[in-house]
Amino acid sequence: MLRLERLEIRQGDFALSADWALGDGSICAVMGPSGGGKSTLLAVIAGFLAPQAGRVSWGGRDLTGLAPAQRPISILFQDNNLFPHLTIERNLALGLDPRGQLDAARRTEIARVLERVGLAGLGERRPAALSGGQQSRAALARVLLMDRPLVLLDEPFAALGPGLRMEMLDLAREVLAGEGRTLLMVSHAPGDAARIASDIVLVDAGRAAPPAAAAPLLADPPPALRAYLGR
Numbered sequence: 001m002l003r004l005e006r007l008e009i010r011q012g013d014f015a016l017s018a019d020w021a022l023g024d025g026s027i028c029a030v031m032g033p034s035g036g037g038k039s040t041l042l043a044v045i046a047g048f049l050a051p052q053a054g055r056v057s058w059g060g061r062d063l064t065g066l067a068p069a070q071r072p073i074s075i076l077f078q079d080n081n082l083f084p085h086l087t088i089e090r091n092l093a094l095g096l097d098p099r100g101q102l103d104a105a106r107r108t109e110i111a112r113v114l115e116r117v118g119l120a121g122l123g124e125r126r127p128a129a130l131s132g133g134q135q136s137r138a139a140l141a142r143v144l145l146m147d148r149p150l151v152l153l154d155e156p157f158a159a160l161g162p163g164l165r166m167e168m169l170d171l172a173r174e175v176l177a178g179e180g181r182t183l184l185m186v187s188h189a190p191g192d193a194a195r196i197a198s199d200i201v202l203v204d205a206g207r208a209a210p211p212a213a214a215a216p217l218l219a220d221p222p223p224a225l226r227a228y229l230g231r
């Protein structure tokens, strides 16, 4: 379980608080107005930014003092973070260790996750030789390979067209959440939440509200969410 305990975050004049827990296996959309603090909240959970007060814990273990790489977390950003000069196979290997070593066992493991995301046989290509959708699949494969129980997604598929984005959301749900991982996803598109989220965290007016069930919230949104959804 991800727990944010009396978390206080400050960045210059900006302040954000959170005090809640998210059940294992949830797919939680983080929504709210621009500048509300969605990315900042993810940065604190990931360990890129230290909170002013409070703690972040996972399964009862305090993560607050740990560096990002030591946390049971993997992250998927919009730009995919693939190194352009390296093959997809090598890019994936770097998800496992900083030197990206490739032995026979690792090659087999990488081939398995590439197949899982629909990229069988494309491990030797460089990112530029893949389409945008295929690059997103490769980034998803790396997250899968890292096999951490909590996955943070910060608008990972925003650059893709609507059809492809839906396809990628379904794939993320199937291959990441399907194996019991917990997903926390920032998205500006209400359709994303409606498609895969079990819960929604509304980040607005200096507070990240506790996760609430997605379907009723989207059916009858409170004013802040209504404004965000453009209704």
Ligand SMILES: Nc1ncnc2c1ncn2[C@@H]1O[C@H](COP(=O)(O)OP(=O)(O)OP(=O)(O)O)[C@@H](O)[C@H]1O
Residues within 6 Å of the ligand: 011, 012, 013, 014, 032, 033, 034, 035, 036, 037, 038, 039, 040, 041
């Ligand atoms: N390094 C920084 N120093 C001071 N303030 C910052 C810094 N980075 C971000 N902020 C401020 O923190 C607030 C939250 O920003 P954040 O990017 O988390 O919002 P967001 O909800 O993700 O926005 P968007 O939907 O536009 O991406 C903003 O008011 C922003 O100006």
